[in-house]
Amino acid sequence: MKLQDLDLYTEIISKIVTILGIAIGGFWAYWIFFLKRTGVWNLQMNISTESIRYKRNLILLLIKVSLKNVGNVKISPGPSGCTLSVRKIPGNLPLGTIVDFESCQSLIEQVDILRRYKENDNYDLYEIEPNCEYHELETIVISKGQSLFIEVKFFSQDDSDAITEYCIINII
Numbered sequence: 001m002k003l004q005d006l007d008l009y010t011e012i013i014s015k016i017v018t019i020l021g022i023a024i025g026g027f028w029a030y031w032i033f034f035l036k037r038t039g040v041w042n043l044q045m046n047i048s049t050e051s052i053r054y055k056r057n058l059i060l061l062l063i064k065v066s067l068k069n070v071g072n073v074k075i076s077p078g079p080s081g082c083t084l085s086v087r088k089i090p091g092n093l094p095l096g097t098i099v100d101f102e103s104c105q106s107l108i109e110q111v112d113i114l115r116r117y118k119e120n121d122n123y124d125l126y127e128i129e130p131n132c133e134y135h136e137l138e139t140i141v142i143s144k145g146q147s148l149f150i151e152v153k154f155f156s157q158d159d160s161d162a163i164t165e166y167c168i169i170n171i172i
Contacts, residue, residue, distance in 0.1 A: 042071030043128070047150055047167040057144045059171055065113060065152050068133040075128040078155035079121065080162075081112040084138055089147040089168070101149045113138050113152070146171045 050062040063084065069075050087104035112118070113136045117126040128134055142148070150167040 040071065041073050041075045041156065042069070043075055043154055043163050044068040044070050045152060045154060045163060045165040047152055047165050049150070049167065049169050051171055054141060059142050059144055061140050061142050061148075061171065063138045063140070063150060065136045065138075065165075066133055067128060067136065067154065069128040069130050072130050074130065076157050077114055077123045077126060078157050078159040080153075080155040080159050081114040081118065081123065082136070082152065082154045083110040084113050085109050085111075085151045085153075086140065087149045087151075089149055091145075091147065099149075101151070104149060107142065107148070108138075108140060110153075111138065142171060144171055 044067075046066045046068075048064045048066075050064070052060040052062065054060045063086070065082070065084070067082070085106065086108040087101055087106050089099060089101075089104055093099065114123060114126055117123055119125065147168065147170045150169065151164060152166075153162045153164045155162045
């Protein structure tokens with residue numbers, strides 16, 4: 001085998017390895033960014049409530065919202081923030097009635113639970129890093145014997161998308 005032949009084989013193998021490397025890198029990028037969508041925000045929300053006796057027939061309702069970033073990118077709220085709405089479900093509905101929550105009496109309508117963090121009409125200081133969990137709290141006074149529908153919406157940075165979580169509770 002001549003030195004020229006060895007040089008030719010080495011060059012061919014080098015080009016094949018380069019082509020394979022580019023193909024594998026392209027497939028990896030396709031897998032990570034398009035199929036697994038690692039560049040997309042992924043927020044998990046949870047609503048929990050606690051009721052505390054306040055006065056005679058009044059209750060302090062604590063609404064706790066946990067926001068957990070289970071994705072790989074930092075999350076910041078949009079201009080609308082994270083809104084909380086609470087509606088009273090009528091107690092006189094017949095069996096089998098489909099409840100239209102939009103028509104229920106509103107106790108709180110789209111209160112921004114992140115309003116404390118808003119400066120100059122933005123939330124630059126409120127960022128949820130990957131694998132971080134934040135807990136927010138709102139407290140309202142309600143009367144006993146109510147069934148309530150709770151809705152929380154977290155808006156994306158440009159308000160074009162929102163994640164919504166719902167909860168129904170009965171205060172005895």
